[in-house]
Amino acid sequence: MKIIAYGIRDDERPYLEQWSQAQGIDVKAVGDLLDETTVDLAKGYDGAVVYQQKPYTAAVLDKLAANGITNLSLRNVGVDNVDADAVKRNGFKVTNVPAYSPAAIAEFTVTELMRLLRRTPTFDRKQAQGDLRWAPDIADELNSMTVGVVATGRIGRAALKIYQGFGAKVIAYDVFHNPELEKQGLYVDTLDELYAQADVISLHAPATKDNHNMLNDAAFAKMKDGVWILNPARGALVDTDALIRALDSGKVAGAALDVYENEVGIFNTDFGSFDAVPDERLKNLMRRDNVLISPHIAFYTKTAVKNMVQYALNNNKQLIETGQAENEVQF
Ligand code: COI
Incomplete structure (x- = not known):
């Protein structure tokens, strides 16, 4: 199983590495957010872990699906940046982290x-x-x-x-x-x-x-x-x-x-x-x-960041393995 994680900040990296080692699963950490310029990096992966900062437009989601990835796990709560029609059209499975802290x-x-x-x-x-x-x-x-x-x-x-x-x-x-x-x-x-x-x-x-x-x-x-x-x-x-x-x-x-x-x-x-x-x-x-x-920092604690990364990776793993996950979002 191979997972790509977009928009990984330095403060998230240790939690990602910890998870990857504990699970024995290869996770590619990309610093850039998922968008039209980075979507092709996902080719060959089974799932993508992302977080909300940019809109996930129809164009991005169509390309992601064309690259063979329909398991998308957000590391945050809000899903208002996700194009719902593109999710349904492409048969995406989307998870969020409803309670990281x-x-x-x-x-x-x-x-x-x-x-x-x-x-x-x-x-x-x-x-x-x-x-x-x-x-x-x-x-x-x-x-x-x-x-x-x-x-x-x-x-x-x-x-x-x-x-x-x-x-x-x-x-x-x-x-x-x-x-x-x-x-x-x-x-x-x-x-x-x-x-x-x-x-x-x-x-x-x-x-x-x-x-x-x-x-x-x-x-x-x-x-x-x-x-x-x-x-x-x-x-x-x-x-x-x-x-x-x-x-x-x-x-x-x-x-x-x-x-x-x-x-x-x-x-x-x-x-x-x-x-x-x-x-x-x-x-x-x-x-x-x-x-x-304040610049959207209410969520920004060590506990929350750890949970966002690790819960999202767990969700993505579940989607890849079983086609379902506890935190699946219905669009
Ligand atoms: C959320 O979890 O939805 C937030 O607002 C946090 C932010 C990193 C997107």
């Missing part, structure tokens, strides 16, 4: 919220300028707030527990109700109810056709004045222009965004200076003390 993303999300509420970015900036005064940067307390969790999959539930640990009141919205949360009576029936009640909105939904730019002008208008927005999920969930308007008007008190609508090619890149970052809307957000931009 929900806690990693949940802990980061709450960390960012606490930084916003306690104004630590402002105090850090003032301190660097020799200003050690308190006012006017008086903080807010999470324990007296209502947090609205949008989507209660593994990550949403992990975040929810941490919010509850801080003493916050938590409400949740999801079309699928988790039985445990249902028992706790946390669900509201509509997003509008969540918008009306929440002081903090914590987004944990995958990107779908139906929720594209769900936080738009109309949604912000339904929220409490001074709401805090957290998006560690997918950039497409938030209409960036609408968010900027809501920040300007004070409707939104602040936001922590680990994802951004146009992040591909920008996040995880060193541009050398702030000015060289090639996206004016992103820089508009980055300049604000009450907006925390």
